[in-house]
Amino acid sequence: MKPFYLFLMLLWGALAFYTGYVVLHHGLNLFPDFFGDMAEWTWPGQFNLDFAMMLFLSASWTVWRNGFVPGAWALGLVAFFGGAGFLLPYLTYLAWKHDGDTGAVLLGRNIRETTI
Known part of the structure; x- marks a missing residue:
């Protein structure tokens, strides 16, 4: 995952x-x-x-991922107006925070524990 983090930061x-x-x-x-x-x-x-439209999708995902709380809406506005300037470091932070767990990065508060 570290090469991916470096790639995101290079893009940023x-x-x-x-x-x-x-x-x-x-x-x-x-x-x-x-x-x-x-x-x-x-x-x-x-x-x-x-x-x-991609900015809108990025902002919508950000708000959804963070549970539609007021802070999530504020972060969504930053995502919409910040574009990749927001999304690249945000994804890097989330990947670091969740130790590369892609499900946790993408789903955030929406993760559901399931057993088989």
Whole structure:
């Protein structure tokens, strides 16, 4: 599992570097470009819509995994607006916390003990 943790952190570092470069050269006002591309019905707009849906799924999973408590909703908002910048370190933290138990990472509070 450790190579996977390192891979997640490598991805996060690359994203942080790229994001920093873009913010430095273009500023933080990404919403007009993001929604403007969607309004034009072009391939960049299709990609942005697809990406927004993935952000929604990530946020929904985060809220569900954490049991729909108020803190889970706050974390879901961070997941939606943070994208991979949130999800990569969050998954790394969960994998470390649950000692690589994928079921615990994915299910969180929703784990049910069963016996066969």
